[in-house]
Amino acid sequence: MLALWLPRLPTDARERLMPPELRTRPLALLRTERQRRMVVAVNRAAAGRGISPGHTLSDARALEPTLEVAEATPEADSLLLGRIADWARRYSPWTAADEPDGVVIDITGCAHLFGGEPALAADLTGRLRAAGFAARAAVADTPAAAWGLVRFGSPEERRHEALDGLPLAALRLPAEMVEGLHALGLRRIGDLHAMPRAGLAARFGGRLLQRYDQAFGRLDEPISPRRPVPDHRERLTFAEPIATPESIAGALRHLLGRLCKGLEAAGQGARRLRLDAHRTDQRVDDEPQSLSLGTSRPTRDPAALARLFAPLLERIEPGLGLETLVLSATETGPLSAIQTGIDGEDANSGLAELVDRLTLRLGERAVLRLVPRESWLPERCVAPHPPLESLPAQKPWPAGQPRPLRLLTPPEPVEATAPLPDDPPLQFVWRGVLHRVRRAEGPERIECEWWRPEGSLGLAMRDYYRVEDDGGRRFWLFRAGLYQPEENPRWFLHGFLG
Template sequence: MSRRILSLWLPRLATDARERGAPAETRRLPLVLLRTERRRRMVVAVNPPAAAAGLRPGQTLADARALEPGLEAAEATPEADAALLDRIAGWARRYSPWTAADGPDGVVIDITGCAHLFGGEPELAADLTGRLRAAGFAARAAVAATPAAAWGLARFGTAEDLRHERLDGLPMAALRLPAETLEALHAVGLRRVGDLHAMPRAGLAARYGTRLLQRYDQAFGRLDEPISPRLPVPAHRERLAFAEPIATPESIAGALRHLLGRLCAGLEAAGHGARRLRLEAHRTDQRLEDEPQSLALGTSRPARDPAMLARLFAPLLERIEPGPGLETLTLSATETAPLAPVQTGIDGEDPDDGLAELVDRLVLRLGERAVLRLVPRESWLPERSVAPARPLDRLSGPAVPPAWPADRLRPLRLLTPPEPVDATAPVPDDPPLQFLWRGVRHRVLRAEGPERVECEWWRPEGSLGWATRDYYRIEDGDGRRFWLFRAGLYRPDETPRWFLHGLLG
């Protein structure tokens, strides 16, 4: 498939942005935008009434007022204009995922393989420029086989040039050359792009530098010119445009199932599964500065089952506000991973599918950080003896954790940090007879211990500040079981400190 590039030109971006939403009578007044250069106020942009009055960028404010005393003057805001252009490039993702700002007043869009979705390249360009004009921006677009050709045609081409992608009659400025190079070419009579065809390349390079030949070759496709998209372009992406806007939950869910079927077919052909999916919904009344509504979905393991993914998306679809209707839906697999064929059970089903879907549902409801599993870690300190892991990760090799220890009883619930208690013990090494915790006194009926735990040698005081602990399993008169420890070794000149570290049930 041959490459097709659309270049969008917004010749009055700065003044159009300033006048958006203004009354018609205000837009008919001359407006110039200014910036200070060497202590002089210089005109950098003019609106159509100002241009009709003879005002041009590069004039001083004094000269401009001499021509048009009633003009309106405002400060130029290049940073805000650049941000607006970036938002327009993002809005243009409705036509192709491959968009980027192009200079201070343009957007470049790679529409290869996309034009048929809009009825053809002329229809796509007309829809793009029509929407921008309705939003208050002057816009012109051209489509060609190279970014350089599309750029020149959009800014200098006639309707006939655009139809046949003819570059020969365009001025030299269509090659994006520096002003000094253009002046030197004009001085010897080289004013049109076609004038370069008969000139010797070696002579052109020697006299005007290699930049001239580089731009010339880029325009005619002899030298590739890559485009860096505004956002990373996913390898697997499906788009669905509607002849009539859709707004009902049933129609949105049906369109999503259609997109999932196509996306999963592509993933299967590539031997991959989706780990992250993104659904974008474009409303008919979406403004240029508005990002499309989007839903993000993550899976605990690579997946490409359309029915299962549709069930995961179902509760999220309620967040979409269709308004007057959705005209386009796009579904992208923003993160994928290899997915080999899975050995199923005797009934043909994957025994892990139900668990994976349950985990994904919990993640959607509670958040990714809230759904974890704990694996053992080699440490005697209770608070360091477990580590979090993703629920369905299959650990192998050096990352395999040790088995859960079977030689010591540990509570299912640890208190973080351990809570101090007031305990009474008959002799230092005996378990307590009673202890006071959270204002409630517990009399000890049974006790087991002590179990002495010391921290690793490279942790002099332990992660909680106690190098040595003596743990006891305690049961009170009501049958409740606790895990207490005495901090530090007994010393005659120190009163032992007791803490409750866990609940045994």
């Protein structure tokens, strides 16, 4: 675990916005408490004048009359700390902000990419200092030990013996608990080893032993990353920055090949992918450049995914060069073995890739698919659905009941002649043309939903007929309502069967 400490984060953030000639002046950030203006943060110059958090503004002015003051903004500082934690994902995907002035990074399995733990910590703090932040980093076996070492000890030490000499405040204990331990003559972490645990728990509660055990790894302390860590993720760090479109595309193809091998071993296919590009001149509080794409079905074909990424790569601005590319499958789906043709191509991949390319070019809302919806009414039994989203639970259309390939929206009224009471029509007039019926099937009765007092046409019941006219044309007609003594039902043409 690597603990990053930014001891002057609030004032460093302010100084970065100032002209260079003003950054050496004493600066204090203030907050109003009980009608008094209190100092909550100071820069290095103000600390050198003896000003520290907890002073009132009048006391600080007495120590330094030329003190620059500004209002503290804890919300903005918290957002900045979150952006720094996101920026630190260039070293590991497992980063978490440690309010109010730290970041915890799980560098397990990542340090060798940067030449070892000391080199990684040096690179991290070097970049932050170049960006104008005071920064220290320490590596230890537990988050608690790293936290204590970076604030109270030597960042180069990570042994348990190094923790023994740290003050009790390094265990992240409340100030009143530390004072109580001091009253018993306990001032260092090592002083707790010989004390009976039952006595400590009885006098100071379970929190003391919890922090003590977390520091020495006897009790797990899980770290929740700011962003979910994808199960399938590949990273490529370059010895020399790359900037040409050909080199970026080649690096992406290499990452896609490695990612798809991992997906195949897991029996998965990618539904959504994200490519993060880290520039050498990227500022600490800047997000990496990201490209995202989705697929209409799970896939692990590196060549097809490379073709989808190709037009997106033009959006990357390499600047002075890219030093790291990270490819993640943010959403996956089950994908078993695929039957391919003699040429090795999937017979169904062409349509899926066409949908994916149209979606990238036109947008996800411009390309839709129709999926079944639980309704017997023909105009309501399908619903548009984005092709890149997972399909909802579907209920198939009625088996054995042919439906037209084309529906009229809304159904168009026709004049029909039909025997009573439920026989199909003998003829009908549609758009001024007479159609004589030679063959007919039906009726198929469809009732409107009970929660709708009337159908979309103000009709409560329909009898559908499949008819063929003397010219071989097939239509889908329905009669709305029943024959009544004082009212005749209406007829409508709803679609074409072929």
